[in-house]
Amino acid sequence: MNFGRHFMQFDANSFRQMLMDLPVTESAPRLLGAVIEMGHAAIQIVEIEAYGGAEDPGSHAYRGVTPRTRGMFETTGHAYVYFTYGNHWMLNVTARPFGEPGALLIRAAIPLRGEERLWPNRPKARRPQDLLSGPGKIASALGLGRGHDGLDLLSVDSPLRLIPAAEAVPILIGTRIGIAPGKGDEMVRRYVDGSKLEWVSARRTGLVPL
DNA sequence: CCTACGATTCACT
DNA sequence: GTGAATCGTAGGC
Numbered sequence: 001m002n003f004g005r006h007f008m009q010f011d012a013n014s015f016r017q018m019l020m021d022l023p024v025t026e027s028a029p030r031l032l033g034a035v036i037e038m039g040h041a042a043i044q045i046v047e048i049e050a051y052g053g054a055e056d057p058g059s060h061a062y063r064g065v066t067p068r069t070r071g072m073f074e075t076t077g078h079a080y081v082y083f084t085y086g087n088h089w090m091l092n093v094t095a096r097p098f099g100e101p102g103a104l105l106i107r108a109a110i111p112l113r114g115e116e117r118l119w120p121n122r123p124k125a126r127r128p129q130d131l132l133s134g135p136g137k138i139a140s141a142l143g144l145g146r147g148h149d150g151l152d153l154l155s156v157d158s159p160l161r162l163i164p165a166a167e168a169v170p171i172l173i174g175t176r177i178g179i180a181p182g183k184g185d186e187m188v189r190r191y192v193d194g195s196k197l198e199w200v201s202a203r204r205t206g207l208v209p210l
Numbered sequence: 211c212c213t214a215c216g217a218t219t220c221a222c223t
Numbered sequence: 224g225t226g227a228a229t230c231g232t233a234g235g236c
Contacts, residue, residue: 084231
């Protein structure tokens with residue numbers, strides 16, 4: 001009997017149910033403090049943005065399912081990985097039941113373990129806070145690409161896993177980044193409050209407690 | 211088929 | 224703070 005493995009599976013199931021039960025704007029904070037594991041590396045999420053469906057002009061799913069965005073309609077707790085700006089991959093966690101679009105974009109993280117495996121994938125990064133302070137940086141550091149799209153992040157057998165946070169963390173909120181005016185400029189960005197603001201991506205002003 | 215542009219990053223002023 | 228790089232996707236014709 002592998003107790004650790006058993007406990008993680010149970011915890012993952014409750015977390016998946018929580019995601020299914022809440023709209024993305026409400027489940028987004030619950031991803032803060034969670035850990036992404038891949039191989040010997042582990043990183044902790046400090047910034048998240050929520051994306052919806054037909055009601056959300058800033059979402060890829062705004063105009064319905066396409067070959068690229070079909071992953072956004074995948075079952076709760078799966079990876080939606082897409083390519084943009086000609087260079088960058090982005091990692092999202094799907095957060096709605098199958099067929100209903102909704103995802104949480106992982107925008108920034110801090111290294112927890114295996115940091116030495118991440119630096120070679122970020123050759124231009126210099127300062128510690130340059131390593132994972134952006135969605136493209138995270139995918140690059142972990143070596144994510146099309147092959148990771150659709151993985152079940154809450155399965156112990158997945159090469160890329162999401163480990164739910166044990167405790168709630170203080171939250172800051174702000175508007176989304178990189179979304180054109182009028183295309184869903186809502187307060188759906190979520191940060192971990194405290195002393196780690198230098199670790200988040202892009203604009204660091206205009207943040208308020210949730 | 212053609213075009214515009216993007217859930218960004220980086221170098222440079 | 225500003226602008227270039229870079230290319231797959233999606234929408235329009």
